[in-house]
Amino acid sequence: MSDMGQAFVLALQLIAALDAELLEIIARSFAVSLAAVAIAAAIGLPAGAALAVYRFPGRRAVIVLVNALMGLPPVFVGLLIYLFLSRAGPLGFLGLLFTPTAMIIAQAVLVTPIIVAICHRLTRDLYEEYRDQLCSFGARPYQAVRTVLWDARVSLVTAVMAGFGRATAEVGAVLIVGGNIAGLTRVMTTTIALETSKGNLALALALGLILVLTAIGVNAVAMSLGGVSAYRRG
Amino acid sequence: MVRWLTVLVWGLVWALAGAEAPAQAQDRFITLASTTSTDNSGLFADILPRFQAQSGIAVRVVAVGTGQAIRLAERGDADVLLVHHKPSEEKFVAGGFGIRRYDVMYNDFVIAGPAGDPAGIKGVVRARDAFAGIARGRHLFVSRGDNSGTHKAEQSIWRASGANPAAGRGKWFREVGAGMGAALNTASGMNAYILTDRGTWTGFSNKGSLAVLVEGDPALFNQYGVIVVNPARHPHVKADEANLFVAWLTGAAGQAAIAAFRKRGRQLFTPNANPSTGN
Numbered sequence: 001m002s003d004m005g006q007a008f009v010l011a012l013q014l015i016a017a018l019d020a021e022l023l024e025i026i027a028r029s030f031a032v033s034l035a036a037v038a039i040a041a042a043i044g045l046p047a048g049a050a051l052a053v054y055r056f057p058g059r060r061a062v063i064v065l066v067n068a069l070m071g072l073p074p075v076f077v078g079l080l081i082y083l084f085l086s087r088a089g090p091l092g093f094l095g096l097l098f099t100p101t102a103m104i105i106a107q108a109v110l111v112t113p114i115i116v117a118i119c120h121r122l123t124r125d126l127y128e129e130y131r132d133q134l135c136s137f138g139a140r141p142y143q144a145v146r147t148v149l150w151d152a153r154v155s156l157v158t159a160v161m162a163g164f165g166r167a168t169a170e171v172g173a174v175l176i177v178g179g180n181i182a183g184l185t186r187v188m189t190t191t192i193a194l195e196t197s198k199g200n201l202a203l204a205l206a207l208g209l210i211l212v213l214t215a216i217g218v219n220a221v222a223m224s225l226g227g228v229s230a231y232r233r234g
Numbered sequence: 235m236v237r238w239l240t241v242l243v244w245g246l247v248w249a250l251a252g253a254e255a256p257a258q259a260q261d262r263f264i265t266l267a268s269t270t271s272t273d274n275s276g277l278f279a280d281i282l283p284r285f286q287a288q289s290g291i292a293v294r295v296v297a298v299g300t301g302q303a304i305r306l307a308e309r310g311d312a313d314v315l316l317v318h319h320k321p322s323e324e325k326f327v328a329g330g331f332g333i334r335r336y337d338v339m340y341n342d343f344v345i346a347g348p349a350g351d352p353a354g355i356k357g358v359v360r361a362r363d364a365f366a367g368i369a370r371g372r373h374l375f376v377s378r379g380d381n382s383g384t385h386k387a388e389q390s391i392w393r394a395s396g397a398n399p400a401a402g403r404g405k406w407f408r409e410v411g412a413g414m415g416a417a418l419n420t421a422s423g424m425n426a427y428i429l430t431d432r433g434t435w436t437g438f439s440n441k442g443s444l445a446v447l448v449e450g451d452p453a454l455f456n457q458y459g460v461i462v463v464n465p466a467r468h469p470h471v472k473a474d475e476a477n478l479f480v481a482w483l484t485g486a487a488g489q490a491a492i493a494a495f496r497k498r499g500r501q502l503f504t505p506n507a508n509p510s511t512g513n
Contacts, residue, residue, distance in 0.1 A: 198439065199422075199441070200439050201440055
């Protein structure tokens with residue numbers, strides 16, 4: 001209990017002090033996760049909508065697979081990416097291991113199935129609604145994909161935010177491919193793990209609180225953007 | 235849709251630029267694969283900036299268990315290896331993965347356990363006798379179980395003790411398969427006995443009711459060694475920078491920095507390099 005109280009006080013102190021190292025770690029967490037989510041969204045949103053619109057053999061199997069991949073264990077993804085990026089691995093010549101780029105790749109792999117699956121679910125219902133109308137206009141499937149993505153954009157924010165949440169909360173994969181190098185690949189979650197292993201439980205908890213607070217902030221901003229957009233559509 | 239994508243692409247560019255900026259700021263760097271015991275103690279954070287100030291070379295530390303650090307180095311994912319299990323280090327060099335091994339420093343392991351000491355091992359001279367006592371009474375013992383240097387030291391003490399902890403696996407013998415700090419958190423939580431390196435122990439803040447019970451046995455000696463990864467096997471290894479680092483670490487400046495490092499008022503590592511006689 002004293003650890004809890006101490007953690008709250010520490011969290012407030014850390015925020016008030018605007019500690020440079022902490023700010024850098026928070027900024028790095030955001031930069032890495034934002035880049036990963038941007039990649040995942042650029043792939044996942046069109047892919048999810050395409051799954052809702054196109055009919056092809058094996059479509060159901062792909063949907064089942066994508067939904068299953070939402071539960072990919074981060075350590076497994078981390079290990080896989082590590083083996084690819086390791087100097088002894090097929091992409092070792094790129095020298096990407098233990099860099100923020102490696103962390104972005106790992107998180108993008110984790111997040112993409114989430115965005116595909118949620119986007120598919122959201123655009124599928126919309127497409128059912130629009131299908132007859134789109135057909136009567138003679139719209140091609142790719143045009144239908146664009147239409148449902150655009151019209152579902154407000155709810156798709158949820159898909160992207162779910163992905164962002166997964167990315168910022170994840171520790172197993174970035175620890176393996178990033179190496180938790182101070183000043184280079186150390187992010188919020190790996191710092192929390194490190195401080196826990198040093199027995200600095202209050203500090204670890206305080207960092208966790210700050211992570212939660214920043215997540216709330218990001219979601220609030222995303223929600224309000226969505227709200228503004230919905231209002232404009234009137 | 236187009237606007238969406240534009241925003242996404244710009245977000246990506248911005249985020250990538252932000253994430254990669256620090257990497258470009260340190261053009262000259264080497265990657266050091268080392269152990270949690272040295273990193274968690276704060277040693278590297280203390281001495282590496284001195285090396286960087288002098289040489290202009292940044293050292294990126296990846297702190298994992300000795301077993302994993304050696305695997306990283308074997309695969310060419312590090313330029314220098316600094317670990318603490320001499321037989322494994324010699325095997326690494328003999329396998330052609332490293333050029334030469336140098337002693338750097340030492341500290342010691344200690345056996346910690348509940349202050350009440352139900353196994354009655356406090357003050358026992360031989361670590362192996364203490365382990366035998368823990369096994370006899372089937373008292374809770376947390377094992378690293380992660381192939382780290384400390385785990386290997388633990389295993390060799392178990393062998394010497396004549397006890398068979400594997401028989402107590404899942405009962406009194408708890409293998410956590412985690413780093414030193416995580417294992418200490420577990421031991422603290424279940425009031426168990428544990429073998430720990432003194433550096434992590436001294437810096438550890440969540441001791442609960444654990445206390446040091448056995449120390450000073452020569453079997454608890456903990457030697458650290460440093461090896462440059464063999465550039466003949468991995469051509470991308472920054473051998474020049476890595477050699478500079480090893481020369482500094484085993485030379486007068488590095489050795490003095492190690493001796494001067496204090497945690498909670500205590501010296502944690504004793505330098506003992508002899509650069510002329512690497513082995």
